[in-house]
Amino acid sequence: MDFNVKCGDPEKLRSACVVVGVSAPRRLSAAAERLDKASQGQLGELLKSGDIGTDCGNTTLIHSPRGGIQAKRILVVGCGKDKQLAPKAFIKIARAATAAVENSGAGDALSYLAELEVADRDLAWKARQTVTASRAAVYAFDELKSDAKPAKHPLRRLSVGVSSHEHVDEAQDGVRSGVAIANGIDLARTLGNRPGNRCTPSDLAQQAQDLKKTFSALKVEILEEKDMEKLGMGSLLSVARGSREPAKLIVMQYNGGKKGDKPVVLVGKGVTFDSGGISLKPGAAMDEMKFDMCGAASVFGSVSAVAELKLPINLVGIVPATENLPDGSATKPGDVVTSMSGQTIEVLNTDAEGRLILCDALTYAKKFDPDVVIDIATLTGACVVALGHHALGLLGNDQPLADALLAAGQTACDRAWQLPLWDEYDEALSSNFADMANIGGRSAGTITAACFLGRFTGDYRWAHLDIAGVAWDTGKNKGATGRPVSLLMQYLLDRTAD
């Protein structure tokens, strides 16, 4: 789907479908008002007769509106009863609108939703969300279906309509960033959705090479197991021992900033399938452990979006990638391994493997002299218990960084919630046989996992995002969400704004 910005009055511009909002009980948005006037009160009549629903996200398609309107159809979208929309409601409305147009037969549409009033959000935000919500509405993972049929009348172009010339630039800005971010989100979703046999560590390494082909500004380096051995990454390699697929450490560099600018480093957990290893998981829903590389997927998505937008920042994406499987040579509970940092780890549970690969990647990150390091990982089931599927868990050693990420999550409607990273929790990691164990006790599992990681961050500023509850949906709509690409991109965009 292509996106652009059009300037003009909604009744005067030609399109297959013009999209406007109405609120309860009978409040027309400015664009709806103009269409109502031009059609001699058609919208008002339909509202009065109850044919137009005003509940948030409700859609009503009007074919062949009365004379005076250049569009072939009008899609009226309900906006609920609030005068000012909540940001989340706007996204819901934009998504519902595109889903409805996609099924309407219209090949192009002109949407005036970005002119609705949204609390604390500017036009650029609304234009951007119109794009990302629309792309989410039409996303499908059907590359493995033999009978995948493309939509009969796909929506090929969506124009963001603005009434005044003064607003064109800002809307265009939003559309441009929206397209790049939507591409990043789609990439993250697609990588997440691919099953373990089609998304191995080698496949992820190939993905990095493919990204480099698309964006020549990227530098890509793949470290093989022998390279990791040389670096002393005994912890990462201990997870890979049970797998026949070789582990990869994928490094992507984008230098859009000034030479001396310290980079942002994103580290993504890339366990392409997590069976638990010798501490084998129960069978129920084990298929979902193909999503255990969604942290890595969000790094790929963000690197792609940053490169597409040519953001003036320096960025490094690091993805430790491996499977976690049981085997005769797999790491056993009680084994002690030596990490790249030199610290020894007693592996009491081979299912706590994410931290074992991340710790070596976090040590490796020092070599880039980072401004900040953010790791993203489907790390703990405990995070799902604590926060459910709405907020991701955020922990870290630098409050200004944590605050910036919390704010970015709010702005992008990809929200995070902070948990404490206090020394008291760290004590749970003590071991009789090594410098630390890889698990704490039963309580505060998300925090003790972060405490473990915190032992490898040295003195750089660091935040950890536990996305176990938000990276994918389960049930009928099972599939990767692409979170938290939106949060990360908002954070990076915010950085370029100061």
Ligand code: BES
């Ligand atoms: N990938 C899982 C975490 C996970 C589980 C995410 C379920 C989403 C849904 C991780 O590797 C894991 O197995 N963690 C263990 C840690 C425990 C052994 C301390 C967990 O959460 O049970």
Ligand code: MN
């Ligand atoms: Mn595990």
Ligand code: ZN
């Ligand atoms: Zn895992």
